[in-house]
Amino acid sequence: MSTVKIFDTTLRDGTQGEGVSLSVEDKLKIAQKLDSLGVSYIEGGWPGSNNKDIEFFLRVGELNLKHAKITAFGSTRRKDTLAENDPNLNRLLEVGVKAAAIFGKSWDFQVHTAIQTTLEENLAMIYDSVRFLKSRGLEVIYDAEHFFDGYKSNPEYAVATIRKAEEAGADWIALCDTNGGTLPHEVSAIVADVRTRVSCPIGIHAHNDCELGVANSLAAVMAGATQVQGTINGYGERCGNANLVSVIPNLQLKLNYDVISGEQLASLTSVARYVSEIANMHMPINQPYVGTAAFAHKGGIHVSAILRDSSTYEHIKPELVGNKQRVLVSELAGQSNLVFKAQELGLDFDTGNAQTKALIEQIKSMEHQGYQFEGADATLELLMRNAYGQLEEVFTLESFKIMVGKTVNQPVVSEAIVKVRVHGETVYNAAEGNGPVNALDNALRKCLERHYPDIQNMHLADYKVRVLDDKDTTAAKVRVLVESSDFQSSWSTVGVSENIIEASWEALADSIRYALLNQTPAEIRTLEHREPLGIVNH
CATH class of the missing domain: 3.20.20.70 (Aldolase class I)
Known part of the structure; x- marks a missing residue:
């Protein structure tokens, strides 16, 4: 060689x-x-x-x-x-x-x-x-x-x-x-x-x-x-x-x-x-070998085939270059796409049980409202885990407020106040940001960082807004896609609403929830670490 x-x-x-x-x-x-x-x-x-x-x-x-x-x-x-x-x-x-x-x-x-x-x-x-x-x-x-x-x-x-x-x-x-x-x-x-x-x-x-x-x-x-x-x-x-x-x-x-x-x-x-x-450079999703779409499959026929043998539509095994196979769920997807995603997550995806039927109807309903899961696989995973009882709610929103101010000859300033419940405790914090969404992101992080300090390692990499029906002009429904990263991987989430701030919050909150999947709160990690030192044998 x-x-x-x-x-x-x-x-x-x-x-x-x-x-x-x-x-x-x-x-x-x-x-x-x-x-x-x-x-x-x-x-x-x-x-x-x-x-x-x-x-x-x-x-x-x-x-x-x-x-x-x-x-x-x-x-x-x-x-x-x-x-x-x-x-x-x-x-x-x-x-x-x-x-x-x-x-x-x-x-x-x-x-x-x-x-x-x-x-x-x-x-x-x-x-x-x-x-x-x-x-x-x-x-x-x-x-x-x-x-x-x-x-x-x-x-x-x-x-x-x-x-x-x-x-x-x-x-x-x-x-x-x-x-x-x-x-x-x-x-x-x-x-x-x-x-x-x-x-x-x-x-x-x-x-x-x-x-x-x-x-x-x-x-x-x-x-x-x-x-x-x-x-x-x-x-x-x-x-x-x-x-x-x-x-x-x-x-x-x-x-x-x-x-x-x-x-x-x-x-x-x-x-x-x-x-x-x-380098703060957006990486194309379709970049060969390493892009998030490099081994992504959308059409139901393709997915049905790769379930039998991945080489039907993949030129190499993605793991060879550290990537992974992805199946996109969209209006073009068949049942095979959901079967594949469920298998990937270890879920019992039986089309005959009530959980699965309810999940399929929920996805169809959300797509009709304007949600798009092919570009938001993290939101889809959260939906599926929640449907099968595998999602722990790490925080719940109680309220948020956003203030935007402008002084002559000064840049626009955005400030957000967020109140959430984290493990039974009500926490609220305020933060400024470069725009209302960034302010919301900063305030939510401040609420969570005591329990989940690793949240400091993730950040928003991209933010996209699309008007779904321009006939309604400023009252139109919008879809917000948020891409997040922690330097090792990236994931995308989606929110839909007539209010761009609410849609942004949905996508932002899901992004944080996905980042905290399988994360142990800091106080529990501390106890787990210290427990052997505190054991007294009688």
Whole structure:
């Protein structure tokens, strides 16, 4: 089985994506997750460009990483200077990394236009820079920027640039599709040709401008590349980089390459979702392998088939990548969908008993009112557990009030007061928020956090409102969908009402209830923990 090394650049190239901004603490957390995933290299940033990246490199040693080699990013020396005097190259040495990835020009057009020097000087810049870093004991990955465009324009010069890097001692040569415009058959042919011209191990760095980042990475590996550079969830400049969350399982499960261990692969979904939460980027539900809809089934015929054998409509077992099979209940769903959901929850779903008949009628009635369970599986689970007597009511609402105020030249302020009963005790709290729903969320949490301190680990990830009948204008019924997350998993709940606040409360309350399923109150956990110490034998 051939081995492919994963070079993760989420912390560097990924942060160039629109809307992605990571603090030093964020980068350290993600680095820890990437290491647990088993990637070979983590490109932490460009220490020559900003102080935040310098701080990251100074602190990353605290993490005691087990798998990944922390790598610093930089460029070849400036034209008409000495590598020893180049401040960017020296900064790579100062941050104490063992590996460096430096980019240089491989396209003659870029040499003349971007850095405005001669082709000969560009070759010297590449050679001197790689030689300098190698002489200081670093592992060097040479990123041949715009290589595929350069090869198509002037193949002999493009190859000459990577040969210079090889002559200087580069450990890896990564061929970059910087503009993301190359097609898979071109990547395959060019990588195959390069393999006959250089002996240095080859990597691929693909961008996704034609939505081919993953396909191009696979094509390169099949043509002989043994390193893939990319980002978690495909973050990156413009349309992003090759998505490692798809690259890794495709290589390992489909092409039989040795990439990471099976145990590490099973953490892929949680890593992808964790990174999206830290980056504050919404993860598409239909993202292959790790999206919540990746193994979701809606049509009754499909569900009936997967009850017999999941391979009828699933290309892999979702557990291999840490995901799970989901069955959606909607107006298109048959009885098989409810049977599957009941089996998943361990419920005795017998269509002949009164509980089941009542549940089916309740679901039909709620769907008629505007509820939609295909996007709110947590609400559906709560309904089903309640119907079969498996749901403990952890809190009940007594009242809430919301005040919204506006002062001239000041932002609108929302404040909520919530009164609930928790384990026989009436608790009320007030909180402000960024809007009335956020204020309600904050106030409810304050009411519950003494009994359930773990509630601090969950948060609202998304909030959607849809008007169900616009003929009624401002009096129309609305459906609110709330997505919540605790960094390891996510779930969705729904509320429907003519009043948007009431619909929001329904969805919010169900979200909290679902988060607290199987949670033991803090005071009971304390007693359970202390009980052995308090036992006196007579």
